[in-house]
Amino acid sequence: MSYNYLPLDRSWLSFDQLRNYLEFRQEVSITYDAHMKIVQCREYLDNKLANSDELFYGINTGFGFLQHVHIDDSQTEQLQSNLLKSHACGMGDEVPKEIIRMMLMLKIKSLSYGHSGVQIDTVKRLMEMHNQEIFPVIYTQGSLGASGDLAPLSHMCLPLIGLGEVYYKNQKTETETVWKGLGWENIQLKSKEGLALINGTQFMSAYGIYCLIKSKQLLAWADFISALSLDAFDGITQPFDAAIQRIRPHAGQVSTATNLRQWLDGSEICVQKKKQIQDPYSFRCIPQVHGASKDSVDHILGVFLREINAVTDNPNIFPEEDLILSGGNFHGQPLALNLDFLAIAMSEMANISERRTYQLISGQRGLPMFLVKDPGLHSGFMIPQYTAAGIVSENKQLCTPASVDSISSSNNQEDHVSMGANAATKCLRVINNVERVLAIELLTATQALDFRRPLKSSPQIEKVVSAFREKVSFIAEDRVLHDDMISAVSFIRDYPLV
Structure with missing residues (x-):
């Protein structure tokens, strides 16, 4: 077992732990306490079924509308x-x-947590699959986000019984073939286990946490790139003064203004006398717009942290209270609403970014049209802005909320569903689009800054710009800008900004 692992039990899992888990590709292991809770819950359930004729949903009955059917x-x-x-x-x-x-x-x-009734061998096999990077093939469509993520989690757990496909050593292979090669036996599921495995919100939750981690990174980049764009546009820093933020003290607004002041501290361009009295909103209102998205992301993160530190299958088993209770913790409504909210909040980062890109190529403030020395012969940065505009419009379409929809299923037993899975998959599309639009602004702003030479921006901005120039050179004449745009996306993903 690697020392680079994440311990799992009823202890609260924090955002920093999740970020480290993703960044360092940590292995996982349940703790001794979790092991004992799982074993005790399974023993309680076995004894309960052996000594009672009571019907328990999904344990000795059918599922959904078939819940009235007794199973021998x-x-x-x-x-x-x-x-x-x-x-x-x-x-x-x-x-x-x-x-x-x-x-x-x-x-x-x-x-x-020991409220699900699974056998310890099932959990061990899931850990082995995780740690050996045996990833089940799962599909994006099929979950209504109500009785848990039934279809995705079923595909995730099929390998336990030797079925389905998995990726092993980056090759898609039948599970049966992989198990034979490893000498693994199939898990013989006991009562309640299948239901414990596929009831739950882990599809929605995983998408949400992944999107939140990426959102936090992109929010930091948005502050840097907007500071770079402001200097390249010869903008005014007065709107970022602490006094303005003090009289409207939203946390995100205050932190954004602080970040901009720090990024721009020491800029030769900033201290030049300006001809304009005010800048367009996409520059002047950066703290208010970025800040609102930051505050939204912080709220959404709180919801998702509560969700992943919870038990979301059904029914729930409480050995100490001698209770087996059927409820609805699998319903994805809290996640659906907040995944839609996250998509909306982050789409605004692309929206305002594209507006700054547009301003930079418009031939204002002493910058050449389309940021090229010979406009006409060369189109320069005309079309990257087209691409950004198209992506921003796509995001507007994707931000139509999934959570306002519902559709009846299971013969009207499941008569209200969250549609959180659809919200999850389109949220990731929005986040990836935001990254692309910010990359286009980075590419554009760096080009614009070079037209301010010999003046320099701040030392901290120039450091990042210098690193970026090692990947993407100044564009003196037309070339295939797609390659530069892809390089800008890679730079945002790989460069350690903070």
């Missing part, structure tokens, strides 16, 4: 494997491997 004791284990097979109905694109990895981790975390 001799068939309760078959019931659970049938559940995984019948519910593995995903369609569409494959889920990215980083999110599958996080889904496995979050499922293990949820099971570690």
Whole structure:
């Protein structure tokens, strides 16, 4: 076992731990406390079923609308494997491997509380799959975000019973083939286990946490890039004065203005006398716009941290209280609403970024049209702005909320659903689009700054610009800018800004 691992039990999992987990590709391991909770819960359930004729949903009954059908004791284990097979109905694109990895981790975390009734061997196999990077093939379509993420989690757990496909050593392979090569036996699911595995919000949660981690990174980049753009545009720093923020003290606004002052401190361009009295809103209102998105992201993060530090399957088992309770912790409404909110909040970062790009190429403040020395012969940065505008418009379409929709399923037993899975997948599309638009602004602002020479921006901005210039050179004449735009995206992903 690597020392670079994340311990999982009922202890609160923090955002910093999640970020480190993603960055350092940590392995996972349940703690001794979690091991004992899982074992004790399974023993309680076995004893309860052996000594009671009571019906418990999904344990000795059918599922959904079929909850009234009694299942004979001799068939309760078959019931659970049938559940995984019948519910593995995903369609569409494959889920990215980083999110599958996080889904496995979050499922293990949820099971570690000892309220789900699984056997310890099932949890161990999930850990082995995670740590050996055996990633089940999961599809983006199929979940209504209500009775948990049924279809995606079924695909995730099919390998436990030797079915489905997995990625192993970066090759898509039948699970059965991989298990034979490793000498692994299939898990024989016991009563309640299939339901514990596929009831839960780990698909929505993994997408959300991944998007939040990426959002935090992009928010930091947005502050830097906007500071760079402001200097390249020969903008005014007065709107970032601490006194203005003090009389409207939203936390995000205050922190953004502080960041801009720090990024621009020492700039030769900033201290020049300005001809204009005010700048356009996309520059002047950076603290207010960026700050509002930051405050929204902080709120959304709180919701998701509560979710991943929770038990979201059904029914829930409470050995100490001698209770098996059927409820609705799998319903994705808190996540659906906030995934839609996150998409909206982050789309605004692309929206205002594209406006700054437009201002930089418009031939104002002594900058040449389209930031090229011979406009006409050369189109320069005309079309990257087109691309940014198209992406921003796509985001506006993607930000139509999924959570306002619902559709009845399971013969009207599941008559209100969250649509949180749809909110999750389109949220990631929005976040990736924001990254692309910011990359276009970075490329544009760096080009504009070079037209201010010999004046320099601040030492801290010039340091990042110098690193960027090692990847993308000044554009003196037309060339295939797609390559430069892709390099800018890679720079944002890889450069250690903070």
